[in-house]
Amino acid sequence: MSLSNTDLLDIYERMLLIRESEARTVDLFRSGELQHGHVLPCLGQEAIPAAFSRALRDSDYVITGHRGSGHYIARGGDLNGLWAELYGKRTGIMKGRGGHMHLVDMKANTIAGNAIVGAQWVLGTGAGLAASLEGSGAIAAIFGGEGGTNRGTFHEGLNFAAVKKLPIIFVCEYNAWMLFSPASDVLPIDDISQRAASYGIPGLTVDGNDPLAVYEAAAEMAARAREGQGPALLECKTFKWTDSASNLRLPEEQVADWRNNRDPIELYRARLERLGVLDAAQDGQIRQRVDERLDAAIAFARASEFPSPEEGLDEVYSVVSRDSGVTPPPTAASRTMQYVAALREALREEMIRDERVFVMGEGVGGLQDGVFNVTQGLQQQFGEQRVMDTPLSEAAIAGAGVGAAMFGRRPVAEIMFNNLLALCGDEIHNQAGKWFYMSGGQVTVPVVIRTSSWMRMVSGPHHCGVLDAWMASTPGIKVVAPSCPADAKGLLKASIRDEDPVVFIEHAALYYADGPVPEGDHLVPLGKADVKRQGQDVSVFTYGVLVGDALSVAEELAAEGIDVEVVDLRTLRPLDVETILGSAEKTGRVVVAYEGYRTGGVGAEISALIAEHAIDFLDGPVVRVAAPDVPHPHNAILIEPITVGKKALIAGIRKALD
Ligand SMILES: Cc1ncc(C[n+]2csc(CCOP(=O)(O)OP(=O)(O)O)c2C)c(N)n1
Ligand SMILES: [Mg+2]
DSSP states (O other), X not given: OOOOHHHHHHHHHHHHHHHHHHXXXXXXXXXXXXXXXXXXXXXXXXXXXXXXXXXXXTTXXXXXXXXXXXXXXXXXXXXXXXXXXXXXXXXXXXXXXXXTTOEEEGGGTEEEOOSSTTHHHHHXXXXXXXXXXXXXXXXXXXXXXXXXXXXXXXXXXXXXXXXXXXXXEEEEEEOSEETTEEHHHHOSSSOGGXXXXXGTSOEEEEETTOHHHHHHHHHHHHHHHHTTOOOEEEXXXXXXXXXXXXXXXXXXXXXXXXXXXXXXXXXXXXXXXXXXXXXHHHHHHHHHHHHHHHHHHHHHHHHSOOOOGGGGGSOSSOTGGGGOOOOOOOOOOEEEEEHHHHHHHHHHHHHHHOTTEEEEETTSSTTTSSTTOTTTTHHHHHHHHHEEEOOSXXXXXXXXXXXHHHTTOEEEEEESSGGGGGGGHIIIIIIITTHHHHTTTOOOOOOEEEEEEOTTSOOOTTTSOOOHHHHHTSTTOEEEOOOSHHHHHHHHHHHHHOSSOEEEEEEGGGTTOEEEEESSSXXXXXXXXXXXXXXXXXXXXXXXXXXXXHHHHHHHHHTTTOOEEEEEOOEEESOOHHHHHHHHHHHSOEEEEEEEESTXXXXXXXXXXXXXXXXXXXXXXXXXXXXXXXXXXXXXXXXXXGOOSHHHHXXXXXXXXX
């Protein structure tokens, strides 16, 4: 694969642009003129992004770790936007919310940065998955340091990509240090490329300071990825001249040795001269062009305005999602179906409606179509690509879901039971929840993470637990918990169409419960509670399996003349504040019922909301009916006092009416 002289010079100019931009960043940061956040420069590593910019196409996807600014520049990311971002200006590419470690330019298909080291391995796997599903011939290249190859995400990403033969180049920018530790202290092997063998994919180590060696390897790996031969791992040995702009923590002799003897730009310049491709005059012209571009970008940044503090409060959710195309409730006839069948119908209809929708998870096809058969028959109908069985890899399932959503697909990723959300906490909390905001609205993350609550299944502490409060306290995430088949269908369809990430919590105790489901394109809007029973005496706020319990308790108490209102929250974030406060104000007596742990549970938030805004309307204290703060034992006798059900609800309602 030969490069033209133009390409050779192009690589040189990109290296210089990265070098000069990063050097000025460090200087301005140290002088105090740049004051916003961390700066992790790639000084000394410029050959890798510059070479990759030639080996990749503009339509390919690039996704990096924290030291990714060189890739942003090499890919042609907006330079004015970069510099305005460094100055914390409104015109910054991320509107001042991301800084040097998170630089996104979706016009350049580039997400250059992630301050959770290693998150990019699974997000990038999702980018490769998106490219593969799209079938456009694009590939994904994922970059990160050697320290971050010790994260589980690296191994989960490589394994997932290898099994699915995804078009991905995993690139380790081995720069010899992980923060304060030399690589030899944290890695049991010398070459990261050896790790490829575990996943049956090619692994290669090259001199990362030689752009032509990097180019050659990258071009070959890109070609085989495009041909459908799957991922490869490329290790580029290099050295960072400084760890961060604020603190030079690396041994001075080592840095001096690399700067003086192995400067990638100086070595490449000399080589181009030897090849007769570059002379001193041309070199001067290139350097002048680089200087002028940076002068202009810095001038633009300096002249730009700072955002007002209020601007940081906006864009946590996508604007589009506020109007997610939800139609009014249909008047169509209903038929009776199980919750599980309603979910399946929602998936089927949305997959037919939108070819970008796909389903993935552990055993969602396979022999049984999922543990609870939610996905029954879907793999036969839509094939193994769109109903994808995955390895046991929660971080990769959620991470690839998030990454694929960032690059244009609409994944529905299944996490078998909700305790396992803890294993993909980063992918949901830090990644899915934050990218729309952090990218200044450039990146939407329309992923649905479906999971199931196994409360009442008597499956022990590791299967029965509730993480909904954690999810619901995460800005940027929507959390949905349907209580009946009709809502299960309507909410799942609305979640799939929503532009924001949704954690969709099904209740395993409801899967085989029957209920009426309207015919047709039945959608239930997110963020809208449903008053399932009108009452005058007391309001019960609840969700999931407890809604049915509350309704049957309400009928029992009606015989005593107690008129209970049952409010099904349906969406735990964003809460339908209006309906909640309206009901509390109407009845003046409030019971908040939830299966989760009492302390800090979803119901604690509802209680606080009512105490803050409706206390003047209350005729008594808010009563919380919740599980004690105890894990759920694997024994029907021991679990009895922990289970929130009808008995606890009746006691709670009587207490509220006392
Ligand atoms: C998951 C995670 N753990 C720890 C940190 C703190 N941290 C930031 S950079 C870094 C070292 C990363 O080393 P390496 O992957 O080799 O990349 P390099 O900085 O050398 O380019 C650490 C520990 C973090 N941001 N994320
Ligand atoms: Mg390192």
